[in-house]
Amino acid sequence: MSELRADLSRRRFLSGLAFTSGAVATGLGSWVIRPDWANAAEGPIKLGIATDLTGPIGYAGNADANTAKMVVKQLNDAGGLLGRPIELFVEDTASNESVAVGNVRKLIQRDKVDMVLGGITSSMRNAIKDPIVARGKTLYIYPQLYEGKECTPYLFCTGPTPAQQCDEFIPWLIKNGGKRFALPSANYVWPHVLNEYARKVIEASGGEVVFEEYYPLDQVDFSATVNRIVSNKVDVVFNTVIPPGVGPFFKQLYEAGFQKNGGRLACVYYDENTLNINQAVEIEGLASCLDYFKVLTKDDPVSAKIQAAYEKDYPGNFLFAAGSAATGTYRGLMLWAAAVKEAGKVDREAVAAALDHAKIAEGPGGPAEMVPGKRHCKMKMYTAIAKGGNYEIVARSEGLVDPKECCAAARRGMARMERSRQAHG
Amino acid sequence: MASSLVAGFEILSFAAIIVLVVLGLGIIASMMGIFNFAQGEFVLLGAYITYLAASRGMPVWVGMAAAPFLVGGFGFILEALIIRRFYAAPIVAMLGTYALSLIIREIVRGLIGGLYLSVPEPIGGSIDFGSVHISAWRLVIVVVTVGVMIGCYLLLARTSFGLRVRATLENPALARASGISTPAIYGATFAFGAALAGLAGALVVPVFSLFADLGIRFLIQGFVAVMVGGVGSFMGPVAGASVIGTMSAALPWIMAPVIADVLVFVLAIVFIKFRPQGLLSGKGV
Numbered sequence: 001m002s003e004l005r006a007d008l009s010r011r012r013f014l015s016g017l018a019f020t021s022g023a024v025a026t027g028l029g030s031w032v033i034r035p036d037w038a039n040a041a042e043g044p045i046k047l048g049i050a051t052d053l054t055g056p057i058g059y060a061g062n063a064d065a066n067t068a069k070m071v072v073k074q075l076n077d078a079g080g081l082l083g084r085p086i087e088l089f090v091e092d093t094a095s096n097e098s099v100a101v102g103n104v105r106k107l108i109q110r111d112k113v114d115m116v117l118g119g120i121t122s123s124m125r126n127a128i129k130d131p132i133v134a135r136g137k138t139l140y141i142y143p144q145l146y147e148g149k150e151c152t153p154y155l156f157c158t159g160p161t162p163a164q165q166c167d168e169f170i171p172w173l174i175k176n177g178g179k180r181f182a183l184p185s186a187n188y189v190w191p192h193v194l195n196e197y198a199r200k201v202i203e204a205s206g207g208e209v210v211f212e213e214y215y216p217l218d219q220v221d222f223s224a225t226v227n228r229i230v231s232n233k234v235d236v237v238f239n240t241v242i243p244p245g246v247g248p249f250f251k252q253l254y255e256a257g258f259q260k261n262g263g264r265l266a267c268v269y270y271d272e273n274t275l276n277i278n279q280a281v282e283i284e285g286l287a288s289c290l291d292y293f294k295v296l297t298k299d300d301p302v303s304a305k306i307q308a309a310y311e312k313d314y315p316g317n318f319l320f321a322a323g324s325a326a327t328g329t330y331r332g333l334m335l336w337a338a339a340v341k342e343a344g345k346v347d348r349e350a351v352a353a354a355l356d357h358a359k360i361a362e363g364p365g366g367p368a369e370m371v372p373g374k375r376h377c378k379m380k381m382y383t384a385i386a387k388g389g390n391y392e393i394v395a396r397s398e399g400l401v402d403p404k405e406c407c408a409a410a411r412r413g414m415a416r417m418e419r420s421r422q423a424h425g
Numbered sequence: 426m427a428s429s430l431v432a433g434f435e436i437l438s439f440a441a442i443i444v445l446v447v448l449g450l451g452i453i454a455s456m457m458g459i460f461n462f463a464q465g466e467f468v469l470l471g472a473y474i475t476y477l478a479a480s481r482g483m484p485v486w487v488g489m490a491a492a493p494f495l496v497g498g499f500g501f502i503l504e505a506l507i508i509r510r511f512y513a514a515p516i517v518a519m520l521g522t523y524a525l526s527l528i529i530r531e532i533v534r535g536l537i538g539g540l541y542l543s544v545p546e547p548i549g550g551s552i553d554f555g556s557v558h559i560s561a562w563r564l565v566i567v568v569v570t571v572g573v574m575i576g577c578y579l580l581l582a583r584t585s586f587g588l589r590v591r592a593t594l595e596n597p598a599l600a601r602a603s604g605i606s607t608p609a610i611y612g613a614t615f616a617f618g619a620a621l622a623g624l625a626g627a628l629v630v631p632v633f634s635l636f637a638d639l640g641i642r643f644l645i646q647g648f649v650a651v652m653v654g655g656v657g658s659f660m661g662p663v664a665g666a667s668v669i670g671t672m673s674a675a676l677p678w679i680m681a682p683v684i685a686d687v688l689v690f691v692l693a694i695v696f697i698k699f700r701p702q703g704l705l706s707g708k709g710v
Contacts, residue, residue: 056638058539187683215677216686218642220633223435224677231428243541244642247634255551255560256431277541277634279549317538 035085044087048113055095060324097127108136143328147193159328162197163404169289177264178235191240271323280389292365376403443670449621451662465640471626492627500619534637546631655703
């Protein structure tokens with residue numbers, strides 16, 4: 001311990017100065033949040049968060065980091081895990097994959113964390129998973145809703161998958177909108193893969209896809225698209241255009257009278273943050289399907305407690321919202337904590353084995369449990385529509401919805417990739 | 426028929442937005458020889474001022490009216506403090522203004538928490554002609570753009586201030602010898618260019634909502650428009666912006682949007698290869 005102290009003298013000294021419970025900067029964008037009883041016999045359990053604190057999706061990354069701080073504080077106040085406190089290391093992935101890989105290596109090699117949670121975009125997950133899981137030999141939890149097909153050992157996903165966001169939502173849209181779907185989309189991996197799944201569900205539910213079209217990520221004029229939607233008498237716009245394009249797109253749709261003529265707008269990443277992109281009247285009736293909406297706090301005491309705790313500690317711009325992966329972060333950390341308790345140690349193999357079937361009874365939106373062997377999470381799903389600048393829940397899943405990921409086909413694909421990687425050295 | 430009317434109007438309105446954004450950029454590039462990379466952030470500041478006014482409960486048009494003056498004033502101060510030192514080295518000016526743009530953009534990003542925020546338009550909704558819906562605010566933008574274009578042309582072509590600006594551009598030494606204070610003219614021109622950007626930001630923010638990358642979204646298109654139109658005159662960049670704006674909005678009607686996006690730039694590069702002086706080669710105003 002004394003050698004360690006000598007090694008980390010500057011940080012230790014500073015943290016001593018700050019009476020140990022404060023946050024200590026360890027370089028640009030890195031923070032250590034030390035519990036006030038960090039000197040317990042075995043030393044703290046180290047938890048790494050790697051998320052986009054800066055850059056275009058900084059609002060989401062900060063919400064995730066805040067959620068992690070809140071959860072860790074709660075766990076520490078309740079006696080930590082296995083009698084040991086949890087020490088939180090936060091690194092910025094800065095919406096930049098090469099910066100992220102460097103910072104994640106810091107977490108793994110310098111701070112020697114026992115688990116890393118983070119990444120918001122799929123490109124970020126793909127960039128940091130190898131440094132964490134393969135070279136870093138560490139557990140990785142990815143908290144964001146995404147396009148699925150991630151089936152890497154030691155990588156656990158705690159956000160909604162296409163099956164969870166489409167299986168109940170699309171039949172609802174057909175019933176409450178119509179059969180003719182348009183899929184306007186941003187041109188990157190999530191919309192492409194999600195649409196592939198959505199199309200199957202639409203067709204299986206008796207609907208049809210009138211057109212599926214991809215736009216450059218920075219496109220902000222959608223007059224041609226809106227015209228196509230109106231002239232083809234589309235009933236449901238299943239949108240995966242992302243900001244900055246989504247604001248002008250919805251506005252143009254509204255001005256063309258799409259909703260006024262009975263059209264239904266749908267967008268599965270829409271949460272409390274994205275409500276402010278447009279004026280309320282422009283997205284009135286927009287339907288979304290997520291694992292959590294703030295409006296649930298009205299009738300779910302657990303969600304209300306979590307939401308209130310978050311808002312008390314972190315009032316301001318960074319909302320506790322599903323689309324920011326904040327709910328996935330909460331769920332991921334609690335599932336991991338349950339797994340550590342069951343395993344009785346923080347060793348990767350033991351925790352992964354316990355996490356494989358971990359369950360939590362209380363989480364935002366309801367309980368959650370990992371599907372054994374699939375490394376994805378069952379959770380409750382809610383359909384909500386925008387009404388006067390807020391959401392109103394219009395449908396909820398019966399029980400926990402299956403993620404339907406990492407099934408046989410996906411595993412075969414992984415094996416193939418693995419073989420070709422070995423073949424190419 | 427109805428559909429082609431809508432198409433025509435939508436294309437016109439997007440071209441008008443590009444022209445509006447490029448006006449200030451073009452004036453600074455043509456009249457001062459400075460490629461101002463911070464121009465996009467002046468647009469952003471105009472948008473931010475409009476948002477601030479609206480979020481403080483003031484009528485939106487108050488913010489819109491104030492934006493050009495505040496951004497113009499800010500441009501004047503920047504010119505006196507920083508830009509002035511770059512006139513001798515245009516490349517350094519690009520880097521310097523790029524640095525400025527980063528600073529302004531990241532400050533605004535911090536202030537708005539990296540979010541996307543809607544700003545209501547003073548005149549909202551749509552004007553309906555039977556089954557044809559035309560966005561009222563886009564119509565306002567088209568009208569204001571035409572007004573500002575004519576105003577700028579008259580200012581540069583018909584007033585003594587315009588004459589002095591052009592003289593300063595043409596031959597600074599002779600202008601100074603004739604008793605024109607060239608530093609004052611440069612300061613005023615830069616402030617005017619910034620004010621136009623502020624106005625553009627204020628007018629387009631209800632259409633695109635406020636976000637930190639609002640300005641940079643139009644910067645590349647703006648520079649391409651200036652290159653296509655030709656540096657050295659007021660009319661050149663305006664003509665270039667009309668062409669680029671029209672193409673950007675029109676091509677997605679007839680082909681896949683992802684291809685259209687690239688094709689605009691490919692066509693621009695080919696055009697500049699064969700006509701490097703641009704559409705209007707610096708003649709006239």
